[in-house]
Amino acid sequence: MHFGIISPPVSGHIHPFGALGRELIRRGHRVSLIQMPDLGERARTEKLGFIGIGYSDHPPGSLPESLAQLARLEGFAALRFTIQAIRKTTQMICRDAPGCIRSAGIEALLVDQTEPAGGTVAEHLGLPFITICNALVLNREPGVPPPFTGWNYRNTLFARLRNRAGYAVSNRVMAPVTSVLRSYRHEWGLKPHQSPDDSFSTVAQISQLPPAFDFPRRALPKCFEYVGPLRDPTREEVPFPWDRLDGRPLVYASLGTLQNRKESVFRCFAEACEGLPVQLVITHGGGLDERAVASFPGKPLVVSYAPQMAVLAKTCLTLTHAGLNTVLDSLANGVPLVAVPITYEQPAIASRIRWSGTGRVIPLPKLAVRELRETIQIVLSESSYTDKARTVKRSIESAGGITRAADIIEQGIY
Numbered sequence: 558m559h560f561g562i563i564s565p566p567v568s569g570h571i572h573p574f575g576a577l578g579r580e581l582i583r584r585g586h587r588v589s590l591i592q593m594p595d596l597g598e599r600a601r602t603e604k605l606g607f608i609g610i611g612y613s614d615h616p617p618g619s620l621p622e623s624l625a626q627l628a629r630l631e632g633f634a635a636l637r638f639t640i641q642a643i644r645k646t647t648q649m650i651c652r653d654a655p656g657c658i659r660s661a662g663i664e665a666l667l668v669d670q671t672e673p674a675g676g677t678v679a680e681h682l683g684l685p686f687i688t689i690c691n692a693l694v695l696n697r698e699p700g701v702p703p704p705f706t707g708w709n710y711r712n713t714l715f716a717r718l719r720n721r722a723g724y725a726v727s728n729r730v731m732a733p734v735t736s737v738l739r740s741y742r743h744e745w746g747l748k749p750h751q752s753p754d755d756s757f758s759t760v761a762q763i764s765q766l767p768p769a770f771d772f773p774r775r776a777l778p779k780c781f782e783y784v785g786p787l788r789d790p791t792r793e794e795v796p797f798p799w800d801r802l803d804g805r806p807l808v809y810a811s812l813g814t815l816q817n818r819k820e821s822v823f824r825c826f827a828e829a830c831e832g833l834p835v836q837l838v839i840t841h842g843g844g845l846d847e848r849a850v851a852s853f854p855g856k857p858l859v860v861s862y863a864p865q866m867a868v869l870a871k872t873c874l875t876l877t878h879a880g881l882n883t884v885l886d887s888l889a890n891g892v893p894l895v896a897v898p899i900t901y902e903q904p905a906i907a908s909r910i911r912w913s914g915t916g917r918v919i920p921l922p923k924l925a926v927r928e929l930r931e932t933i934q935i936v937l938s939e940s941s942y943t944d945k946a947r948t949v950k951r952s953i954e955s956a957g958g959i960t961r962a963a964d965i966i967e968q969g970i971y
Contacts, residue, residue: 563675573787575603707904769952785956794864817844831855
């Protein structure tokens, strides 16, 4: 079968799709990413086919420029910028994808939960589709806070009322996107969505969270499955200077791919670890220049890229912006975390770190060297954080990963 992937144009979503796609390819299927031209090389790196769309309004070179602009923003400014980018992407998918999908002979779609246009296109074409939750689970429940907040989980009347207000705000924020979808659904003779949940698959919804890392859920559909991180254990590792590890306990620091230009945050990580009996490893994904790296105190080991899972296997603590992939990879290795959420769903992921007891959280406005150093020492010295991280590790190990996800997809489609 020929599967098409509809994903946001960012590495944090394409990386798990790549792992899942390669598993399906190993089973004899074809898998193609459907996205703007700048993602062609990334698709080839992930060993996926590629179908380019959006050449008129997303020409080559436009994505790096947009991501660079986004990296300079924080908080709601970054959120507003992202919403407008999603609106443009939604317009592009609805306008260009149907014709390309027909021409390519795609028979089923794998749609990221954060790309509601994918389900609408599938309905329009009469194709089966499966929802892949590469970010936090977006299914709404009265007891679960909206995914753009850092609110703690509480099963109280006040919390449910607060959550309802938060979802109302979310509806207003997402109005530019839902307006585009509403227009295309009307044009194609499809019923309007009454809730964002209407855009999710009724065949299968697959989340890369393990059950132990989500808030308690009481209203998930029967087709929903937690499978844990979508990772490919056969993936070739990137080079790493293993000989520079000096035997001290490792602290691993990463700000992912969208926030990796935050030099001040990396510098705070370095200053906080200076003088502690640990070796700091920083990976910045090309976001820092050599001048910045050379000026970091404490002589941390700084690389552009690292084989994350292999390094985390030797790590005792992760410093992170609470990006989901880094968090899940850390927990898959039983590594506790100190999170400094910056924007998007990162505060919500951080609240799950707090709730699960797998680490501690410092809000970005309160980030300071002294507090961060004290927090690092607390997490390293109190065994409860490592114990809880290992509990989540066991949940991940039993969830099934890409093998179970691929099984669910084949069973659902056939």
